Amino acid sequence: MINVIIIGTGNVATHLAQIFKKTNEINLLQVIGRNKTTLKPFSNFTETSSSFLEIKSADVYIIAVSDDAIDAVSKKLTINNQLVAHTSGSVAMKNLSNKNRKGIFYPLQTFSKNQKVDFKNIPICVEAENKKDEIVLQNLGEKISETVAIITSEERKTLHLAAVFVNNFVNYMYHIGNTILEDKDISFDLLKPLISETAKKATNTSPKNAQTGPAKRKDILTIKKHLHLLQNSPYKEIYEQLSQSISEEYHKK
Amino acid sequence: MINVIIIGTGNVATHLAQIFKKTNEINLLQVIGRNKTTLKPFSNFTETSSSFLEIKSADVYIIAVSDDAIDAVSKKLTINNQLVAHTSGSVAMKNLSNKNRKGIFYPLQTFSKNQKVDFKNIPICVEAENKKDEIVLQNLGEKISETVAIITSEERKTLHLAAVFVNNFVNYMYHIGNTILEDKDISFDLLKPLISETAKKATNTSPKNAQTGPAKRKDILTIKKHLHLLQNSPYKEIYEQLSQSISEEYHKK
Numbered sequence: 101m102i103n104v105i106i107i108g109t110g111n112v113a114t115h116l117a118q119i120f121k122k123t124n125e126i127n128l129l130q131v132i133g134r135n136k137t138t139l140k141p142f143s144n145f146t147e148t149s150s151s152f153l154e155i156k157s158a159d160v161y162i163i164a165v166s167d168d169a170i171d172a173v174s175k176k177l178t179i180n181n182q183l184v185a186h187t188s189g190s191v192a193m194k195n196l197s198n199k200n201r202k203g204i205f206y207p208l209q210t211f212s213k214n215q216k217v218d219f220k221n222i223p224i225c226v227e228a229e230n231k232k233d234e235i236v237l238q239n240l241g242e243k244i245s246e247t248v249a250i251i252t253s254e255e256r257k258t259l260h261l262a263a264v265f266v267n268n269f270v271n272y273m274y275h276i277g278n279t280i281l282e283d284k285d286i287s288f289d290l291l292k293p294l295i296s297e298t299a300k301k302a303t304n305t306s307p308k309n310a311q312t313g314p315a316k317r318k319d320i321l322t323i324k325k326h327l328h329l330l331q332n333s334p335y336k337e338i339y340e341q342l343s344q345s346i347s348e349e350y351h352k353k
Numbered sequence: 354m355i356n357v358i359i360i361g362t363g364n365v366a367t368h369l370a371q372i373f374k375k376t377n378e379i380n381l382l383q384v385i386g387r388n389k390t391t392l393k394p395f396s397n398f399t400e401t402s403s404s405f406l407e408i409k410s411a412d413v414y415i416i417a418v419s420d421d422a423i424d425a426v427s428k429k430l431t432i433n434n435q436l437v438a439h440t441s442g443s444v445a446m447k448n449l450s451n452k453n454r455k456g457i458f459y460p461l462q463t464f465s466k467n468q469k470v471d472f473k474n475i476p477i478c479v480e481a482e483n484k485k486d487e488i489v490l491q492n493l494g495e496k497i498s499e500t501v502a503i504i505t506s507e508e509r510k511t512l513h514l515a516a517v518f519v520n521n522f523v524n525y526m527y528h529i530g531n532t533i534l535e536d537k538d539i540s541f542d543l544l545k546p547l548i549s550e551t552a553k554k555a556t557n558t559s560p561k562n563a564q565t566g567p568a569k570r571k572d573i574l575t576i577k578k579h580l581h582l583l584q585n586s587p588y589k590e591i592y593e594q595l596s597q598s599i600s601e602e603y604h605k606k
Contacts, residue, residue, distance in 0.1 A: 167575070190567075190575050208543055210550055210565065215557070217550070223543045249543060258537045259544075261579050262530035265588075266544050267551045268566030269595050270526045275560035277515035284511045290461055290476045290502060291512075291519050292556040297463055297470070298520045299552035303545040304468070307528035312463065313521030314443075322420070322443050326514050334598065335518075341594055342522050345587065 102126050102240050105156060107173060108164035109133035109142065111211040112187050116164060119219045119244050121145050126243055129158050152176050160185060160240060162205055167191050174200070183233050185226075189260035192253040193227055203228040203237050206256060207245075210267055219244045225251035225259065276335050315343035316350050355379050355493050358409060360426060361417035362386035362395065364464040365440050369417060372472045372497050374398050379496055382411050405429050413438060413493060415458055420444050427453070436486050438479075442513035445506045446480055456481040456490050459509060460498075463520055472497045478504035478512065529588050568596035569603050 104120055104127065106113050113131065120128040130147045132155055133139040142148045149155070155178060163186040165173050170186045174197040177184065184196055185203030196202040204227040209217060224241035226248060228234035234250060241248035251259065274295065278288045301310045314322035323343055330336040357373055357380065359366050366384065373381040383400045385408055386392040395401045402408070408431060416439040418426050423439050427450040430437065437449055438456035449455040457480040462470060477494035479501060481487035487503060494501035504512065527548065531541045554563045567575035576596055583589040 167572070190578070209547055210554065212554070212558075212563075215554070221546045223546065225543070247543070249540075251539075255537060255539055257578070257582060258533060258539060261582050262533040262539075262544060263547055264566055264579065264592075265526045265533070266530040266548050268564070268568065268599070270523050270548075270551055271555060271560050271563050271565070272595060272599055273518045273523045273526065274555040275564060277519040278560050280511060280515040280518070284508060286504075286508055286511060286515075287502075290478070290500070291515060293474045293476060294462055294516055295519050295523075295552050295555055298523055299548050301463065301465070301468070302524065302527040302548055305465075307524050307531050310465075310524050311521070311528060312524070313517055315521065319420070325443070325510070326517065329510060329514050334602075338594060338598060339517070341591060342525060345591060346521070346525055349587075 102160060102236070102243070103129050103158040104160050104162060104240070105130045105132065105158040106162050106164055107132045107177070108162075109135055109138035110164060110166065111213050112207065113164035114141070114213060115211050115217055115219075116162065116187070116207070117142055117146065123243050126240065130156050152178050155179060159183065160203075160205075160236060161200070162187060163196075171195050171197075183228070183236060185228075185237060189225075189256060189263060192257075193229070194253070201229055201233055203233050204251075204253070204256065205237055205241065206251070208259065208263065220246050223247040223249055225249050225256055227251060227253060227256070276338070280333070280335070311346065311350065313346070315346035318347055318351060355413060355489070355496070356382050356411040357413050357415060357493070358383045358385065358411040359415050359417055360385045360430070361415075362388055362391035363417060363419065364466050365460065366417035367394070367466060368464050368470055368472075369415065369440070369460070370395055370399065376496050379493065383409050405431050408432060412436065413456075413458075413489060414453070415440060416449075424448050424450075436481070436489060438481075438490060442478075442509060442516060445510075446482070447506070454482055454486055456486050457504075457506070457509065458490055458494065459504070461512065461516065473499050476500040476502055478502050478509055480504060480506060480509070529591070533586075533588070564599065564603065566599070568599035571600055571604060 120126045128146050131142040134150050136150050139148050161184045167188050170191050180199050182200045184200040185205040193202045193204050206225040207222050209222045224245045226237040238248050281288050373379045381399050384395040387403050389403050392401050414437045420441050423444050433452050435453045437453040438458040446455045446457050459478040460475050462475045475498050477498045479490040534541050
């Protein structure tokens, strides 16, 4: 049995608390959060407190707060020499306060408050200052997920950067597609099967081999037609830059 | 019963021939293609010919060839005043030869030769010069798909442009993510659940509301860290441009 306390009440804290609560060999002892409104829902299934002074004794303390609050929250904890891990993709482990043993417990996924997630399929990236703590975090991860990877802070930075491309920038491409259609009163629903299939392809084959489209085949005529359609659009430069980059990449040497 | 002949032997021709063959109320009469090697597999389940002179009489002739061959192939057909439709997203209906009645039968999906597709979920965009032919194409579409939309050549241009963003450019983002990880020997598999979830979100909620990330929240510090990681990368400018565009879009007014 691993005793866990979560500090934070946002999306990651919510999803972690729910899965910890459901998992037999994990004991979610407490959720700590200063915002009483967002803390409230947690009281339905575990002990909660809005005071750092009331924090209990546990095997792992997980700080699941926004990136810029990690430092301050880790300093406020009224515990010493305990295993304290944060859940961020972009904050280094060393940013945690020195008074406790540092660790990372980073679920590599995008969370929304009301969308259910299947933790089994979410990679958990863990890191710790010493082997013993690393094993604790690894064990904790393995109880909820089929993929637990030991990832250094350096590697995690790279992962987070890559995630910006495949998540944030991809979503922006969806948004641009949606906007282009909305302007002409065409339903975005028509593109949804294509969106699903494109994502599926990337997980089955290498994206390098899956690349298609006018820029890939240097189809200048189609590119020109598209740029003409985009002549007054804020997205014209993005189309140009991406097409040029694809074209250069697939026709180099 | 609708009698159909397919002209072409590529990915779209292959998938259409397979689904037509399987569908009760559709009679796939013939597949015509000049390349005997790529035509061969079709002979396992229907009549084939590599000569345009042997083309039979049918209700609908579907030209499924590459965009730049549509014009020439439609001119070579030795039939007159028949309903001839092409399957391209980016070629106007008027590009078909005047000697036949023109139409469009555009399945909005990305096809690979060896990847199975479920036509039920693929939107079919149809267009014709007259109502009667439009109904024929609509009926044909409805026999294989749950979504058939009547889309003008103008609208189809816009759809195709939007599809470049959500398919070609999205795949390129996957490729960039993959490359960034490969350079540091980190497995791309770690990102696959994120890729699936991001696509799922876009089909459940509006991409505008789903947008997250450093550029969305104007997290200059993280953006700077990422640009530093990308300092010698060909993808630095793409990161910069997309971040700037997202940032402007979500912080305008």
